[in-house]
Each structure stands twice: as structure tokens, then as C-alpha cells.
Amino acid sequence: MATQPGEVQAALSRRYGAGFVTDIESHSLPPGLGEDTIRALSAIKEEPEWMTEWRLAAYRRWLKMTPPNWAHLKLGAIDFQAISYYSAPKNKPKSLAEVDPKLLETYDKLGVPLHERAKLAGVAVDAVFDSVSVANTARDQLAKVGVIFCSMSEAIREHGDLVRQYLGTVVPQGDNFFAALNSAVFSDGSFVFIPKGVRCPMELSTYFRINAGHTGQFERTLIIAEEASTVSYLEGCTAPMRDENQLHAAVVELVALEKANIKYSTVQNWYPGDENGKGGIYNFVTKRGECRGDDSRITWTQVETGSAITWKYPSCVLRGDRSVGEFHSVALTNNYQQADTGTKMIHIGRDTKSKIVSKGISAGRSQNSYRGLVKVEKGALNARNHTRCDSILIGKKCGSHTFPYMEVKNPTAIVEHEATTSKISDDQLFYCRSRGIGEEDAVSMIVDGFCKQVFRELPMEFAVEAKKLLEVSLEGAIG
Amino acid sequence: MLKIENLHARVAGKEILKGLSLEAKSGEVHAIMGPNGAGKSTLGNVLAGRPGYEVTQGTVTFDGNNLLEMEPEVRAAAGLFLAFQYPVEIPGVNNTYFLRAALNAQRKARGAEELDSMQFLKLVRERVKEMGMTPDLLNRAVNEGFSGGEKKRNEVFQMAVLEPRLAILDETDSGLDIDALKQVAEGVNRLRSPERSFLVITHYQRLLDYIVPDFVHVLADGCIVESGDATLAKELEAHGYAWVRDRTPAEAQA
Numbered sequence: 001m002a003t004q005p006g007e008v009q010a011a012l013s014r015r016y017g018a019g020f021v022t023d024i025e026s027h028s029l030p031p032g033l034g035e036d037t038i039r040a041l042s043a044i045k046e047e048p049e050w051m052t053e054w055r056l057a058a059y060r061r062w063l064k065m066t067p068p069n070w071a072h073l074k075l076g077a078i079d080f081q082a083i084s085y086y087s088a089p090k091n092k093p094k095s096l097a098e099v100d101p102k103l104l105e106t107y108d109k110l111g112v113p114l115h116e117r118a119k120l121a122g123v124a125v126d127a128v129f130d131s132v133s134v135a136n137t138a139r140d141q142l143a144k145v146g147v148i149f150c151s152m153s154e155a156i157r158e159h160g161d162l163v164r165q166y167l168g169t170v171v172p173q174g175d176n177f178f179a180a181l182n183s184a185v186f187s188d189g190s191f192v193f194i195p196k197g198v199r200c201p202m203e204l205s206t207y208f209r210i211n212a213g214h215t216g217q218f219e220r221t222l223i224i225a226e227e228a229s230t231v232s233y234l235e236g237c238t239a240p241m242r243d244e245n246q247l248h249a250a251v252v253e254l255v256a257l258e259k260a261n262i263k264y265s266t267v268q269n270w271y272p273g274d275e276n277g278k279g280g281i282y283n284f285v286t287k288r289g290e291c292r293g294d295d296s297r298i299t300w301t302q303v304e305t306g307s308a309i310t311w312k313y314p315s316c317v318l319r320g321d322r323s324v325g326e327f328h329s330v331a332l333t334n335n336y337q338q339a340d341t342g343t344k345m346i347h348i349g350r351d352t353k354s355k356i357v358s359k360g361i362s363a364g365r366s367q368n369s370y371r372g373l374v375k376v377e378k379g380a381l382n383a384r385n386h387t388r389c390d391s392i393l394i395g396k397k398c399g400s401h402t403f404p405y406m407e408v409k410n411p412t413a414i415v416e417h418e419a420t421t422s423k424i425s426d427d428q429l430f431y432c433r434s435r436g437i438g439e440e441d442a443v444s445m446i447v448d449g450f451c452k453q454v455f456r457e458l459p460m461e462f463a464v465e466a467k468k469l470l471e472v473s474l475e476g477a478i479g
Numbered sequence: 480m481l482k483i484e485n486l487h488a489r490v491a492g493k494e495i496l497k498g499l500s501l502e503a504k505s506g507e508v509h510a511i512m513g514p515n516g517a518g519k520s521t522l523g524n525v526l527a528g529r530p531g532y533e534v535t536q537g538t539v540t541f542d543g544n545n546l547l548e549m550e551p552e553v554r555a556a557a558g559l560f561l562a563f564q565y566p567v568e569i570p571g572v573n574n575t576y577f578l579r580a581a582l583n584a585q586r587k588a589r590g591a592e593e594l595d596s597m598q599f600l601k602l603v604r605e606r607v608k609e610m611g612m613t614p615d616l617l618n619r620a621v622n623e624g625f626s627g628g629e630k631k632r633n634e635v636f637q638m639a640v641l642e643p644r645l646a647i648l649d650e651t652d653s654g655l656d657i658d659a660l661k662q663v664a665e666g667v668n669r670l671r672s673p674e675r676s677f678l679v680i681t682h683y684q685r686l687l688d689y690i691v692p693d694f695v696h697v698l699a700d701g702c703i704v705e706s707g708d709a710t711l712a713k714e715l716e717a718h719g720y721a722w723v724r725d726r727t728p729a730e731a732q733a
């Protein structure tokens with residue numbers, strides 16, 4: 001026998017490093033969902049009337065919808081009445097100094113030293129703890145160039161017109177079951193506005209954490225890049241260990257106007273459940289960007305290692321002529337994780353281009369699916385797409401699946417798809433070991449190499465984090 | 480340094496090595512020749528500890544320690560190096576990064592200081608020059624898209640950086656152009672010292688003009704059937720392996 005199944009397997013089953021619970025009193029709504037809950041939520045957040053109505057409209061739509069079951073996932077029923085739709089640290093601090101030291105400690109454990117990081121890396125950090133933003137730095141610097149970077153709640157109060165103009169225009173309320181739910185009950189999230197001609201002077205970053213028990217998280221993020229502006233946004237998340245599955249249903253909307261450029265990067269590390277598949281986060285996210293203006297560009301880059309179940313298809317609607325959409329993804333699943341991710345590229349404008357690079361890594365008994373749709377509408381003259389899907393299997397009990405869909409309604413389109421599936425080869429592993437590199441390091445080195453193409457797309461400090469994350473997630477994976 | 484006694488090994492359920500014995504002392508260069516499929520690469524793989532190569536009988540000691548009990552990475556740290564007949568490609572993993580990880584893993588295992596990037600780069604630059612490597616190869620992924628000869632040269636380059644105490648070169652000369660052959664031979668000769676030993680597996684006498692061996696062995700059907708000095712290689716070149724078989728029918732069938 002070549003490498004014993006037990007060996008890679010042993011290297012994959014390491015305990016989740018970020019599993020701890022911060023003991024901060026939460027101010028929460030009781031579990032349950034109804035129009036009253038939504039009104040109460042909206043009232044707590046001091047929202048204007050139009051927002052309350054918008055939520056209620058979404059709720060009424062949601063009531064008529066059924067959860068999707070087409071994805072390549074095994075999923076238990078979710079009891080939406082058992083979830084609390086609002087929870088926030090009790091005393092909302094006005095500055096970092098007022099932030100509960102325990103919370104800062106939590107961030108420290110996760111390696112997110114707010115102050116240092118913000119200063120050293122020139123990153124503005126808008127940390128979302130549970131449902132409310134509790135810390136926000138570097139805003140003055142951004143304000144100078146007219147960039148707005150704040151929590152969604154604040155944006156609704158302070159920049160109501162902008163929110164009202166763009167909210168739900170990329171992901172409509174009734175888009176899908178989880179987007180409708182999110183529209184009804186979203187708690188908080190980030191709002192970014194880059195005015196015409198401005199190159200955002202720093203990488204924008206938000207850290208999400210799920211903390212209070214039984215708390216669904218429903219972030220809502222809206223990024224608007226006006227004409228000829230540029231922004232790079234980083235999202236990272238990690239959650240503490242939990243026994244029950246926790247629902248997460250975020251909506252992210254990106255709007256790129258003429259010649260605007262939005263880069264959205266995610267490193268996602270939610271608790272995936274233990275070796276037996278118990279616990280872990282259910283992650284149902286709707287992420288969509290619209291290249292609304294000509295010559296605009298949206299790039300999604302994601303590194304996914306977390307969640308029990310992931311259902312996520314960051315998409316680009318290429319409406320503007322010559323607009324470009326890119327999707328670079330690394331998805332790693334281990335133990336009993338299930339991931340069904342991919343992208344949708346909708347070509348509407350002329351001479352639009354899209355590029356998809358997907359790297360799937362499956363270990364343990366996990367199932368890793370790529371599901372991608374490339375759609376070329378009638379008017380999309382000379383649309384181009386190139387898709388490359390590579391999967392690598394570690395061990396014999398995991399699965400990797402590729403579902404590429406194409407709908408081409410314009411004959412001038414060129415749509416290319418390449419796919420490969422390989423095993424971490426015993427030859428590669430032995431080669432590394434024969435040079436003195438231990439088995440675990442060899443596996444993470446080979447996997448890192450496999451993901452290089454995507455890591456290159458990540459901002460520098462994120463690339464380092466992503467690499468670390470893969471190493472941690474792969475420990476015990478040899479088999 | 481290396482002592483192999485009555486080694487029997489199976490691959491995929493088939494016995495390939497059938498009672499092979501060989502001793503290499505410090506400072507010696509042993510050439511191993513033999514027909515295709517005789518088990519030469521199998522020997523190299525067994526010595527390096529490749530999973531799937533099952534030793535059913537016999538012993539191998541390296542500096543007096545039981546080599547067969549050690550994990551491959553432990554053997555490497557102990558100073559054993561195998562230059563592969565078919566080096567594998569590792570896409571996306573930078574060649575220099577790989578080599579530094581290897582060297583530092585070995586040093587760490589031996590309790591030596593790890594080299595920082597400056598020290599390592601200095602070492603690598605020297606070796607690159609000595610080996611006549613195209614510096615460009617350092618910045619590419621390990622063996623990815625390397626030509627056959629470039630892969631072989633990269634193996635010897637790795638050897639030059641890792642400075643093993645026992646190096647097994649498995650047909651490192653095959654596929655090399657004349658200049659590369661000389662450079663590879665020089666690389667080996669530069670490392671030759673009273674503390675180091677080499678097993679040089681080759682089909683061609685030509686390499687042995689450059690790396691003059693202390694001993695030449697003929698490996699046929701899983702065991703050593705003939706041993707001699709450098710002149711044996713020349714005779715083999717002239718007469719072929721049938722000549723050995725005819726001379727020592729009893730041993731060859733043992």
C-alpha cells in the first residue's frame with residue numbers, strides 16, 4: 001500500500017482553533033418570526049418608516065417561498081421560529097476605548113488586533129460582533145476623500161437616500177428564499193460608497209463573528225462604486241465552537257458604475273462542525289455584483305474552509321458594454337462538510353468578458369461541488385468566458401462534483417470550460433518526504449501550490465491568512 | 480555507512496528484490512548497473528522508504544541504525560538522498576521555497592539552526608553557479624514544465640544544496656546533454672569526500688568516465704550477481720549483460 005488512509009486522515013482532524021465563546025451579555029429579541037418581530041427589530045434600530053415597510057414587504061414574499069433543495073447538499077429542516085432575529089452587545093460603545101475588553105480579547109485570540117492592524121496595514125476595520133458594529137476606525141481618513149464606510153444601520157439613518165436608491169437593486173427581495181428572509185430581518189452589515197473618480201485610499205475590511213447562541217446572522221452589505229472609482233473590500237469571518245447548527249444568510253450587493261472597479265475578497269472560516277458533522281454553521285449567502293456601467297469590473301475572490309453547509313454563488317451581472325467579471329475560488333471541505341459553491345456570470349452587454357477559476361479540495365467524508373452558470377443573453381455580442389475547475393481529493397471517502405451550466409443565446413459567444421480532478425498523488429507526497437519535509441507540511445505545501453493561482457488574487461496580508469487557514473484546516477487530512 | 484543484507488522486497492504483491500546484499504563504506508562510490516526491470520529503482524525506493532515497497536526479509540543499516548524503521552523524512556534528515564529516475568512535478572510550489580523548506584526541515588530534525596532567507600539565498604546562488612543551472616528554474620514551480628534534462632539537473636542541484644551523506648542517483652545521467660552530464664558529474668565529484676558515499680545507478684559507462692567508481696555491481700533479477708572495480712563497467716559495455724549471465728549462471732538464478 002502507498003500512503004495509509006489513516007495518515008492523511010490523521011493530519012486532517014485537528015480541533016478548530018477559534019472555538020471559544022465570549023461571555024458578553026446580549027440584548028436579544030425572543031426567538032420567533034412574525035410581522036411584530038420585524039417591527040420590533042426595525043424600532044430597536046431606529047429605522048425610518050420606509051425601511052420598516054421594505055422589510056415587511058420582503059417578509060410577506062418570503063412566507064410564500066419554500067427553501068431550495070436542488071443543491072447537492074444534505075440538509076435537515078431549519079426551524080425559523082427557533083431563531084432569535086436580534087442580538088447585540090448591551091452597551092454600544094462610541095470608541096475603541098469603550099469596547100468591552102473581553103470582546104477585544106476575543107479578536108486577539110482570532111488574531112485580529114484592531115488598533116495595530118488598522119495602523120500597520122492601513123486597513124479600516126469595521127468589526128461586526130453579533131449583529132451590531134462595535135468598532136470602526138480610520139473613518140476620518142476615508143471621509144476626507146468622500147468615501148463612506150459604515151455599518152448598514154448607520155447608513156440607513158445617515159445616508160437613507162443612497163441606501164434607498166440602491167438596496168435590493170442587485171439582489172431583489174424575492175430573488176431566493178434566503179435573500180427574502182435576509183431582506184426581512186437583516187440585522188447589520190457594511191455600507192460602502194466610493195464617489196466618482198475616487199480610488200479608495202485603503203483596503204476595507206470587516207470581520208464577522210457569530211457569537212450569541214441561537215442567533216441567526218443576517219448581514220446585509222452594499223457597496224456602491226461610482227464612475228471611475230476603485231475599491232478593494234476584504235471580508236473575513238470565523239466563529240466560535242457551537243453545538244447546534246447556526247444559520248447564516250447574508251446578502252451582499254455590489255454596484256459598479258461606468259469604469260468602476262470593485263474587488264471583493266473573502267476568507268471564510270466558520271465553524272464547520274466536528275469530525276462527526278455535529279454543530280457548525282449553515283451558510284446560505286447571496287452575493288451578487290452588477291457591472292452596471294460600461295467598462296466596469298467586478299472581481300470576487302474567496303477562500304472557503306468553514307461552515308457545515310455552504311451554499312454560495314457570488315455572481316456577476318455584466319450589463320455594461322465591455323464589462324468584466326471574475327471569480328477566483330478555493331473551497332476546502334473536510335470531515336462531513338458539504339459545500340455547493342460556484343458562480344454565475346450573466347453576460348448582457350456587448351464585448352463582456354468573464355473568467356472563472358475554481359479550486360476544490362475535498363478531504364474526509366466531505367462533499368465539494370462546483371456549480372457554475374455562464375449565461376449569454378441575446379444582445380451580448382462577442383461575449384467571452386473562460387472557466388477552469390480543478391479538484392483535488394485527499395483520501396477515498398470524499399467527493400468532488402462539477403456542474404457547469406451554459407446558456408448561450410448569442411452565436412458570437414465563446415465559452416470555454418476546462419476541468420480536472422486529481423488525487424494528492426502519493427508520488428508528490430513521497431517526493432516531499434524524501435527531501436525531509438514531514439507529511440503534514442507536504443500536504444499543505446502541495447495544496448497551497450494547487451491554490452496558487454487564486455491566492456495570487458488576494459491582497460497580500462489576506463493571502464498569508466488564507467494560507468494559514470488552509471494549513472489549519474488540512475491538519476489531520478492525510479489518507 | 481550502508482549495509483544491506485539479504486534484502487527481499489515486494490511491490491504490488493510481486494517479489495522484486497530477492498536477497499540483495501551490498502555494503503558501502505564512507506567515502507566510497509558504488510555504481511549499480513543492470514538490465515531494465517532488474518530492480519535498481521526498487522532498491523533506491525526501498526532505501527528511501529517509499530510507501531508500498533514492502534520489505535519481507537533482510538536488514539538495512541545506515542550508520543548502524545535500522546534504516547527500515549525510519550520514516551522517509553527521518554531518513555532524509557539522517558543524510559540519505561534519492562535523486563529520482565522520474566522526478567515528479569509539484570505545480571504551484573516554488574522550487575526555491577521547496578528546497579528551503581526541505582533544508583530547514585532537515586536541519587531542524589538534526590537540531591541545527593534553520594537558515595534565514597538571506598543565508599539560504601546565498602547558499603543557493605553559489606550552488607546555482609556551480610551547477611550551471613538556469614537561475615530561472617529556481618523561480619518556477621518544482622519540476623513543472625521542466626525538460627527531462629532540467630529535471631535531472633534539478634535533482635543534482637537539490638543534492639548539492641542538501642549535502643547528503645549517502646546519495647543514490649537513479650539514472651541521473653539519462654536524458655542529459657553532454658555539457659549537463661559533465662556538470663552533473665562535477666556536482667557529484669565536488670561532494671565526494673571521505674564522509675560521503677554514493678550509489679550511482681546507470682546504464683552507461685560514459686558517466687563512469689567522469690565519476691570514477693570504487694566498485695561496480697551488476698544487479699539482475701533482484702540481486703547483485705557480479706561485483707568488481709571500474710573495469711567491470713567497461714567489460715559490460717563491451718559484452719552486454721548476457722556475458723555476466725553466462726559467466727555466473729548459478730548466481731544469476733539464485
Ligand SMILES: Nc1ncnc2c1ncn2[C@@H]1O[C@H](COP(=O)(O)OP(=O)(O)OP(=O)(O)O)[C@@H](O)[C@H]1O
Nearest residue numbers: 490491495513514515516517518519520521522564
Ligand atoms: N508499483 C509497481 N507495480 C508493479 N510492478 C512494479 C512496480 N514498481 C516496479 N515494478 C516492477 O518491478 C520490476 C523492477 O522495476 P525497477 O523500476 O526497480 O527496475 P529498474 O531496474 O530500475 O529498471 P530500469 O533500468 O528500466 O529503470 C519491474 O518489473 C517493474 O515492472
Ligand SMILES: [Mg+2]
Nearest residue numbers: 519520521564
Ligand atoms: Mg529504474
